[in-house]
Each structure stands twice: as structure tokens, then as C-alpha cells.
Amino acid sequence: MRRRLVISYLLLMxxxxxxxxxxxxxxxxxxxxxxxxxxxxxxxxxxxxxxxxALRSGTTGPxxxxxxxxxxxxxxxxxxVNRDREVVVGSPNWxxxxxxxxxxxxxxxxxxxxxxxxxxxxVDGPIVVAVPINDGGEVLGAVVTASPADAVRxxxxxxxxxxxxxxxxxxxxxxxxxFGLAGWVLRPITELDAVTHEIAEGDRGARVQHRLGPPELxxxxxSFNHMADVVSDVMDRQRAFVAHASHQLRNPLxxxxxxxEELGPCLTDPQxxxxxxxxxxxxxxxxxxxxALLTLARAERRENQRVVVEAAAVAASRVAAWEPLARHRAxxxxxxxxxVPTYARTVPTAIDQALDALIDNAVKFSGAGGEVTVTVAxxxxxxxxxxxxxxxxxxxxxxxxxxxxxxxxxEVQNVDGAxxxxxxxxxxxxxxxxxxxxxxxxxxxLVATLWFPTSTEAPxxxxxxxxxxxSSRVA
Numbered sequence: 001m002r003r004r005l006v007i008s009y010l011l012l013m014x015x016x017x018x019x020x021x022x023x024x025x026x027x028x029x030x031x032x033x034x035x036x037x038x039x040x041x042x043x044x045x046x047x048x049x050x051x052x053x054a055l056r057s058g059t060t061g062p063x064x065x066x067x068x069x070x071x072x073x074x075x076x077x078x079x080x081v082n083r084d085r086e087v088v089v090g091s092p093n094w095x096x097x098x099x100x101x102x103x104x105x106x107x108x109x110x111x112x113x114x115x116x117x118x119x120x121x122x123v124d125g126p127i128v129v130a131v132p133i134n135d136g137g138e139v140l141g142a143v144v145t146a147s148p149a150d151a152v153r154x155x156x157x158x159x160x161x162x163x164x165x166x167x168x169x170x171x172x173x174x175x176x177x178x179f180g181l182a183g184w185v186l187r188p189i190t191e192l193d194a195v196t197h198e199i200a201e202g203d204r205g206a207r208v209q210h211r212l213g214p215p216e217l218x219x220x221x222x223s224f225n226h227m228a229d230v231v232s233d234v235m236d237r238q239r240a241f242v243a244h245a246s247h248q249l250r251n252p253l254x255x256x257x258x259x260x261e262e263l264g265p266c267l268t269d270p271q272x273x274x275x276x277x278x279x280x281x282x283x284x285x286x287x288x289x290x291x292a293l294l295t296l297a298r299a300e301r302r303e304n305q306r307v308v309v310e311a312a313a314v315a316a317s318r319v320a321a322w323e324p325l326a327r328h329r330a331x332x333x334x335x336x337x338x339x340v341p342t343y344a345r346t347v348p349t350a351i352d353q354a355l356d357a358l359i360d361n362a363v364k365f366s367g368a369g370g371e372v373t374v375t376v377a378x379x380x381x382x383x384x385x386x387x388x389x390x391x392x393x394x395x396x397x398x399x400x401x402x403x404x405x406x407x408x409x410x411e412v413q414n415v416d417g418a419x420x421x422x423x424x425x426x427x428x429x430x431x432x433x434x435x436x437x438x439x440x441x442x443x444x445x446l447v448a449t450l451w452f453p454t455s456t457e458a459p460x461x462x463x464x465x466x467x468x469x470x471s472s473r474v475a
Contacts, residue, residue: 005185009178010171017167028159029118032152036127037114040145043070044078044112044131047143051080051133055088055140067091075148080133082141083108097146103130107142110134119152121160127152188213188221195224201433204232257283306432308455311344311351311383312337312376318355319374322363330368333359337376344383344452346432351452354428354436355385357421358448362389366445382434382454390445399438425450 047066054063067078071091079090085104087094099115106113107130114129126146133141191208198206207228210221260279319335326333344351355374362372366389375386394402403426422436429436434452441447 005182006175006178009181010174013171013174013178017170021163021167025160025163026118028163029120029156032155032159033117033119033127036119036147036149036152037129040076040127040129040147041112041114041131043076044129044143044145047078047080047145048131048133051088051143052135052140054080055082055133056135064089076145078143078145080141080143083139088141097126097128099125099128100130100144100146103128103144104142106130107132107144108139110139119149119156121153121157125149185213185217188217192221192224195228199228204228204235306345307348308343308345309351311342311385311452313341314351315355315374315376315385318352318359322356322359326363326372329363329366330370331363331366332371333363333374334372335374335376338378340378342376342378342383343455345455346434346452347428350428350432350434351385351450354425354450355387357425358387358450360421362387362391362446362448365389365391367391378454380451383452385450385452387448387450388441388445390441393440393444393446394438402438403436 047063047070050063050066063080067080067089068091070076070078071093077091077094077097079094080088081104082088085108103113103115110132112129112131114127116123116125116127119127127149128144128146130142130144132139133143188208188210191212195206195208207225208221210218210225212218212221257280260283264273315337316335319333323333359372359374363370366372370390372390373386373388375384375388377384377386403422426436429450429452432452434450436448436450438446438448
């Protein structure tokens with residue numbers, strides 16, 4: 001954008017310079033030529049006044065010496081011709097030049113002539129002047145001079161070079177001014193672009209300065225800030241509503257479960273007891289869903305805060321936390337980590353909660369005899385954590401939907417869970433400038449990979465992972 005504006009300003013400036021400079025250059029060339037032509041006409045008129053008696057008497061001695069001196073002093077050839085175009089007397093180096101014949105025709109008709117009208121640097125040829133010799137109204141002959149135009153061409157060329165230099169200076173000044181003007185015009189747009197990226201990356205407090213640039217862009221910046229305020233407020237209200245609703249629903253849900261539990265001893269019918277047990281399971285499932293919604297709302301509220309954690313230590317703590325459940329389900333859960341510490345910079349609890357979601361799914365769907373391997377390694381300039389299982393896996397189309405809210409594969413609709421675990425993991429990973437990728441394992445199962453930016457700083461003691469930092473079960 002800046003380059004296009006500068007080019008447009010520069011093109012306009014060049015057009016103005018050409019429109020003004022071309023007539024000025026032509027005027028300078030004409031002025032220099034007219035000065036020389038006027039001098040040569042005066043000299044030729046003087047020679048014509050001397051040539052009249054010479055042509056009548058046939059005595060050319062004084063005129064011959066005048067022409068010789070004129071040629072020696074000024075290097076200008078001159079000649080006196082009669083009505084038959086015969087040279088009566090001329091300078092020693094006289095010879096007809098281009099345009100001499102036409103000039104004599106005009107002079108012998110009784111008119112003065114000089115040419116060319118303008119001397120151009122790229123055109124050769126002398127300045128030819130012809131003046132008639134009159135005697136009592138009768139034309140006896142003509143005086144013709146041929147002046148070299150080299151000096152005039154050099155003068156005109158000098159003037160033109162000076163004009164070109166001034167034009168170049170004007171263009172340079174225009175370029176500098178154009179860059180400054182384009183920067184002034186585009187500065188609000190550049191800042192608007194930067195702030196847009198900052199907001200997209202999670203800094204919802206970023207705003208544009210609305211006192212820069214033209215009035216139209218100032219109004220645009222003010223409108224953008226107002227829009228950002230409204231959107232931020234709406235998002236805050238939405239997240240607050242989800243968090244408050246999830247939190248407030250827990251109390252009546254807990255009371256409802258207690259009342260349903262109290263109904264158990266009153267039920268004697270076996271079918272009623274089965275329905276009672278199903279009601280308790282549904283309340284538990286609803287409680288898990290509320291917990292997941294509350295966790296998601298908190299995760300989405302994370303902005304640009306970053307902490308440094310030792311990824312292998314976090315992975316070890318999460319594997320240890322899930323080991324009892326894996327052992328209960330006859331699933332082998334192991335950890336493979338590099339001995340060298342690997343530090344990652346993430347939003348708080350990102351690795352903890354993301355591993356909880358991935359390990360929970362891996363253990364849940366691997367089945368008895370399955371294997372789940374958690375690997376931690378430095379890779380691609382960051383820290384990579386991989387959770388590999390031997391469960392049924394997912395198809396390519398299912399992998400594209402796995403991180404959508406409340407999405408669950410059709411064949412696992414009856415398995416415990418709310419469909420928010422991978423969504424929470426994806427939100428936390430994205431907020432940490434990381435990546436979450438999933439692909440089928442070979443020969444069966446799923447491989448989920450977390451990648452986080454690395455850090456050379458060691459984590460503070462306050463950021464060391466704790467098994468009870470948050471809920472270790474994220475559905």
C-alpha cells in the first residue's frame with residue numbers, strides 16, 4: 001500500500017515536471033537561438049550597407065577585408081552574392097551550407113531570413129542569415145552568413161541539464177515527502193493491522209490510537225475500538241454466563257442427586273431400582289458436563305500470561321495420576337522421556353489439562369490389554385508430547401471433528417464423557433502458540449501430538465506441576 005501511494009505521488013510529480021519543464025526547455029532553446037540570430041542579422045545588415053556601393057562600382061577591396069576580419073575574429077563565414085547568385089566576395093573558407101540556397105531565394109526576393117528558429121542539442125547545422133542588398137528599391141544581391149551553432153547547442157544543453165538536475169532534486173524531494181505523507185496516511189492502518197493480530201492472538205485489551213492520520217482514518221480507528229470493546233464485552237459476558245451457569249447448576253444438581261439417592265431404599269421393585277441407578281448415572285454425567293463447561297470457560301479466558309514448566313516432569317505427574325485407572329482397566333500406561341530437561345512456555349496448566357484429556361481418552365478407548373505410551377522429546381525447536389494408544393482410533397473425517405464442542409463419535413455415544421476434553425486441550429494449546437495434531441496409529445489406534453514453544457529458562461518453584469493442580473479428570 002505504501003509503495004503504491006508513493007508511486008502514484010511520484011507519477012503525478014513527474015507529469016507536472018514534464019508539463020512545466022518541456023515548454024521551459026523549448027523556450028530556453030528559442031531564446032538562445034534568437035539572441036544569436038539577432039546578432040547575425042545586425043552584422044549581415046551592416047555588410048549589406050557596405051556591399052551596395054561595391055556591387056555598383058565593382059570595387060570589393062574594403063568589403064573583402066571586412067569579411068576576412070569577421071571570419072578570423074568570430075569564425076563565421078559570410079559572402080556577398082549578386083542577383084545571379086554568383087559570389088562577388090566571400091570569406092576565405094566560404095562554402096554553401098545546408099539551407100543556404102533557400103535563404104538566398106528569400107533574400108533576393110527582398111526579405112530578411114534567418115534560421116533555424118531553435119537550435120536543438122541533437123541537430124547539426126549552422127545558423128544561416130540572409131539579408132537583401134537594396135539600392136533605390138532595387139535588389140542588387142544579398143549578404144549571407146553561416147554561423148556555427150556549437151556554442152548555442154552547448155548553452156542549450158547546459159540549461160537542459162540544469163533543468164534535469166532541478167527536476168531530479170524535485171523528484172527526490174517528492175519521494176521523501178511522499179514516504180512521509182504515505183506513512184502519515186497509512187500509520188493508522190498499519191497499527192490497525194497490528195492490533196487486529198494482537199486481538200486474534202488473545203490480547204483483547206489491545207486498542208488503536210485514534211488520534212493519528214487523516215480524519216477519515218481517525219473515525220475508522222475510533223469505530224474499530226468501539227467494536228472491539230463491544231465484542232470483548234460480549235465475549236466476557238458469554239464466558240461469565242457459562243462459568244456462572246455451570247457453577248450455579250452444581251448446587252441444585254447435588255441436591256437432586258441426594259434426593260434421588262434417598263429414594264433408593266424406598267424402591268422394592270427390581271425395575272424401579274434399575275431406573276433409579278440410571279437416574280444416578282445421568283446426574284453424575286451431568287455433573288461431569290458442568291465441570292467440563294466450567295473448565296472450558298476458564299481456559300478460554302486465558303490471555304497472554306505465560307509460565308515455564310518442565311514438560312517431562314508434568315508428563316510424569318499426569319502418568320502417575322492416571323496409572324490407577326489404567327491398571328483398573330487392564331491398560332498398560334508408560335512414559336518415555338528424554339533425560340535432558342525440556343522446558344516449555346505455555347499458559348498455566350496447558351500441558352496438565354491437555355495430557356489429562358488425551359490420556360483419559362486413550363485409556364478409556366484402548367480396552368483391556370491395550371497400551372498407552374506418553375513420549376516427551378525436544379523437536380522442531382520446541383517441546384513435543386505424544387500420546388499413542390492401541391484403541392479403535394478415528395477416521396479421517398472424525399479427526400477433523402474431534403475438537404468440536406460436544407462432538408462424540410457415533411460408536412461411543414454411550415461411553416462416559418461430555419465431548420469437551422479435546423476442545424479444552426485445543427483451546428489451551430492454541431493460547432500457548434502450540435499445535436495439537438492427531439493421526440491414526442499403525443496398525444491400529446490413535447497418535448495425538450502436542451507441540452509447545454521451548455524456553456531456555458528454568459521454571460519457578462511456584463510453577464512446578466502438582467497432581468492436584470486442577471481436576472485430573474477432564475471428560
